[in-house]
Amino acid sequence: MRLTRSRLAKGAALLATAVVAGTTISSTAQAVSGVSPVPSGTYLFTAKIQNDLGACSAALVDPTWVVTTTDCLTSGGQPVVVGPPTRPTTVTVGRTDLTATGGHVMAVTALVPHPSRNVVLAQLERPATGVTPISLGAAATAGEQLMAAGFGRTATEWVPDKLHAGAFAVTGIGNTTVTIDGSDTATSLCKGDAGGPLVRVSSGAPQLVALHDRSWQGGCLSETETRRTATEVRVDDLGSWISQNTRNSYVALSPAGALLDTRSGVGATAGPRTGAVTTDFQALGVAGVPATGVTAVLVDVTAIRPTTAAYLTVFPQGSPRPATSSLNASPGETISTTQVVKVGPDGRLSVYHQGGSTNVLVDVRGYFTNSGGGGLVAVPHTRVVDTRSGTGTTTGTIPTNGSRTFTLTGGVIPAGASNALLDVAVVDAVSGGYLNAYATGGAADPTSVMDYAGGVTSQGLSVKLSSAGQVTFVNRGPAVHLVISLEGYIAASPAEGADLRLTQAIQVVDTRANGGAPLKTKGELFLNLTGANGIPLNAMDGALISVTTISPTTNGYLTVEPDGIFAYTNPGGPVVKNPSVSNFTAGHLARTTMVVTKVGRDTGQIGDGKPGVIRILNVSSGTVHVVVTLHGWFNKPAGRAN
Structure with missing residues (x-):
């Protein structure tokens, strides 16, 4: 049967309801004309997600992630791409009454669409503390009664401000869909319910089975249709996909293991790399790294005695090669650096070499995963x-x-x-x-x-x-x-910590660009790591960056610190507050190092810096060019003071 209303439209709307109490969900539903909101404190995992295209419903599946339908966040059939949303998007969660002040209203910082289903994960700027995420349940069974919740239109309200829920009978189960019918309980899915959860209660705990996708919308305000059937998109079988994309905690390996060693042929054909060449190698399922559930690896990258100046760039296989290098080496030296790298879709990485004949070693020291580890x-x-x-x-x-x-x-x-x-x-x-x-x-x-x-x-x-x-x-x-x-x-x-929000390598600054000048003695560089990178203001607590120093004229070092109040009354220039990171020596072509740094945050206190801003200071008597690349960031861990 072809559904003439193929999708639940965006917009403030909701569905006809059943009354719930605590985590117990009643199967008794009221008629659509007598809609009642859910009792306070129930269904707190149900969220409202909104951008300038309209509003939909969603479900919290992790302290910093909600899941909804992809159609909710786009229009005109345009795809949703991985990364920051193209338009400002907010999520309200932990608040069943939108006029109340409880719960959270937060910006969405990243989207991860499912490759083949109308499902997308939306990352929140910080954890939804005090709200318990809903876990996934088993597949629905024919004849089973499940509850649907959402912030959509009702029979009598165009833009309701309270969450509603209603009972539906399962009439069919497909490979990726579930069909449901609310006729016996006079319930219906309406505009604005799209992306909301279809829920089962097992042992008193709610479980997520599917998301609202398509509906006839019978009984909804201003609709003449009478049918109350709907089609849901299944998520019960997406546990691995959700887990892989929602947590990035770190697990250290001991000992470390080689992913690539061109001296011996580990990971790829043996032999030094010469000229401009890319070498692909496996990162998952080898050297102690699990085959699944890993989003990134922490590696040591080493160039071994290049015959001329050379550089290496490590990146996910299948992704565009970043514009910046991971490591620079002078002739005859063996030098290494540490980098966090996202893993390509086939579990592989690539290393690009440019320069004289060089052997390359890539050791893995740990990985980021949804299972175990630490924040x-x-x-x-x-x-x-x-x-x-x-x-x-x-x-x-x-x-x-x-x-x-x-x-x-x-x-x-x-x-x-x-x-x-x-x-x-x-x-x-x-x-x-x-x-x-x-x-x-x-x-x-x-x-x-x-x-x-x-x-x-x-x-x-x-x-x-x-x-x-x-x-x-x-x-x-x-x-x-x-x-x-x-x-x-x-x-x-x-x-106990925050999860790493991985990004593709984003070059924040290159002081050489457009004929730019190097940092002078005691020269400062203020960089905003949010803004243009699609990260909401004040969402970031710390950042993972690489800093490359190029062509220093004297020995020296850099300091990297969050924006704040700095002393400028010293006759010798700005006061140096922080210890060195990225020491450099006159005559070195370039050096790259990984830096973890706090960033400016607006906490309402005197001395707060600009949100997301860091200061880099050249502590030397000469000049130096600087390149900074953002690889990831993390928010303020739940429960930790500003």
């Missing part, structure tokens, strides 16, 4: 170790094959953190070498966590901590000093 927290950059002065350790270099143990928790990183996010600077190296790092007391990890060159090399790292918050570094090179600053940490569980 991320950015902290003010804090110097905790300096072997030159004895800060956090004994004074003196770490000799060849020597080790040193550091305690990193107890200050800005709380006890119980599973991993620390660091900037590590190797100082006074007379030649190249590398470092191992492992949780103190655990099995040693023989893989390199950082390859360094002569002089000073700094790199952003993630290191695993023991239960006592300790990490042991082993030096596989000449005697060197270590200087370590904290940038963030991985909490013990996903609930």
Whole structure:
């Protein structure tokens, strides 16, 4: 039977209702002409989603994600693409009475459409604290009575401000659809209900079975149609897809494993890469990384003794190659960097090489997943170790094959953190070498966590901590000093931190562009990481960026910090508040490092900076060009003070 009203239209509307109490859903429905809203405090997982095209309904399936139908967020058959919404979109959730003040009203920061169904996930700017997400239930069965909820039109109200729900009988189950009929209970789905949940109650807990898709709209205000049947789009079998796209907690691997090693042929054909060439390699299902449920990996990328200056760029296979490099190497040196990279649709990554003959090594140190792991927290950059002065350790270099143990928790990183996010600077190296790092007391990890060159090399790292918050570094090179600053940490569980919001690599600034000038001595660069990148103001608490320093004229370093109040009365220029990240040496072509940083937030306090803005300061007596790329961001963890 062809449905003449093929889709539930957007717009303020809702459906005829049944009364519910708590999590118990009654199968007794009132007539459409006698619609009653749901009791206060019930169906809080049902949301209203709205943009300039109109309004629909949705369901909270994760503290920071709702699911709805794709048609709700587009018009004219235009596809919904992965990433920030093309028009401002908001979600109201945890509030069954739209005139009340409870619950949350939040911006949508990203959309993930299903590849083959009329289903889309919408990411919220922060967790919907106090609202329990609805879990997925089993497939519907013929004759079963299920409840439908939504903020759509009723029989008597064009724009209702209260949530309603009603009982429907299941009349058929298809591969991707469920048909339902509200005739026996005088209920109907109306305009504005599209995307709302079809719910079963099992052991007192609601379960999501399907979303409202198409309806005859019999009994709805201003409709002459009498049929009350509707077609729902199934979501009961989309658990893996929803999980894979809604949580990005970090799981560290110990030891790390090689995804690509062109010296031995691991991951791809053996042999150095020369000229401009792209090498594809597997990232999922190898080296300890699960085959499913992984959205990104944290890798160490190493260029090994290039014959001329060279650079590498790592990116998801099948995606456009980013404009910026992941790693730059000078002739003859072995150098590494750390990067978080989204995984391509086939579970593969690509590395592009440009330059002289170079072997390439890519080790995976951890991955982001919906299962287990821990959430991320950015902290003010804090110097905790300096072997030159004895800060956090004994004074003196770490000799060849020597080790040193550091305690990193107890200050800005709380006890119980599973991993620390660091900037590590190797100082006074007379030649190249590398470092191992492992949780103190655990099995040693023989893989390199950082390859360094002569002089000073700094790199952003993630290191695993023991239960006592300790990490042991082993030096596989000449005697060197270590200087370590904290940038963030991985909490013990996903609930204790924020999930990483992955982006395609977005170049925020390149000071060389359009004939731009380098940063001068004590020169400042203020960057807005939200705005043009589609991230709502004040949604971001921390960011994951890569910083590349190019053609420095003298030795020096950068500081990266959230926008705020800075002192400018010093005759020597702005006061340096933060420890170094990205140390550079005169004559180096380029150096790239991963940085985790807090960003400006408007908390209503004196001294707040501009939301989403960071400051980069050149602490040197010369000039340096800077390239900054955004790889991901995370919001304020639930329950944590501003």
